[in-house]
Amino acid sequence: MAIWLTLCSVTLVVAYLLGSFPTGYITVKQLKGIDIREVGSGSTGATNVLRTLGKGPGAMVLVVDCLKGVLAIALVYWLFSFASIQNFIPATVDVNLWQPWMITLAGIAAILGHSKSIFLGFTGGKSVATSLGILLAMNWQVGLATAGIFAVIVAISRIVSLSSIAGAIAVAFLMAILHQPLPYILFGIAGGLYVILRHRSNIERLLAGTEPKIGQKLTTEVEQTS
Numbered sequence: 001m002a003i004w005l006t007l008c009s010v011t012l013v014v015a016y017l018l019g020s021f022p023t024g025y026i027t028v029k030q031l032k033g034i035d036i037r038e039v040g041s042g043s044t045g046a047t048n049v050l051r052t053l054g055k056g057p058g059a060m061v062l063v064v065d066c067l068k069g070v071l072a073i074a075l076v077y078w079l080f081s082f083a084s085i086q087n088f089i090p091a092t093v094d095v096n097l098w099q100p101w102m103i104t105l106a107g108i109a110a111i112l113g114h115s116k117s118i119f120l121g122f123t124g125g126k127s128v129a130t131s132l133g134i135l136l137a138m139n140w141q142v143g144l145a146t147a148g149i150f151a152v153i154v155a156i157s158r159i160v161s162l163s164s165i166a167g168a169i170a171v172a173f174l175m176a177i178l179h180q181p182l183p184y185i186l187f188g189i190a191g192g193l194y195v196i197l198r199h200r201s202n203i204e205r206l207l208a209g210t211e212p213k214i215g216q217k218l219t220t221e222v223e224q225t226s
Helices: 002-020 023-032 046-053 055-085 095-115 128-138 140-157 160-177 182-198 200-208
Strands: none
Touching: 002 055, 002 095, 023 046, 023 055, 046 055, 046 128, 055 095, 055 128, 095 128, 095 182, 128 140, 128 160, 128 182, 140 160, 160 182, 160 200, 182 200
């Protein structure tokens, strides 16, 4: 059991480190020589990179941040496959019970890593793209449905934060509707609430009517993400 618990713990740490990889920060630093945390919203995510550098770098950061979530979940599947081959899984462990919980914990670890990156002094982004990658790896139908809701709202409003919040709200309902395991539903609730809380400044601007649309610059002071 000690080996198995150690493997699980290491997997969660690696999932956090994957989430912590500062894609937006590195991209903007390399291309423009500035700290993305000192520009616009202060977030290291794709939306702030889009406003700062344009569509190409913004799209690249979006894809890489999404892949971080996919890899965090893929790591759990690899763990169970490797541990099974090596007979590291104790006989008392019910794989069908443990695996959904480990996937959920790895997803949470990756989200926390993205928003509280150890490489950036525990600052970061708002975890939307990484969450989407996690959802696609958990259940592709939920991931695609969430992405579809995001796309529809952003096409109508042209406000990324509003679309992200709508997607975050929808996740738990989609998990329940598609009869996903309880840990996934709880992930939808906890992850959705966390993403919404990360958008609290955006919500204030939405209520004030000052939240920028796609193509507009954020003119307010830089928000603190720590």
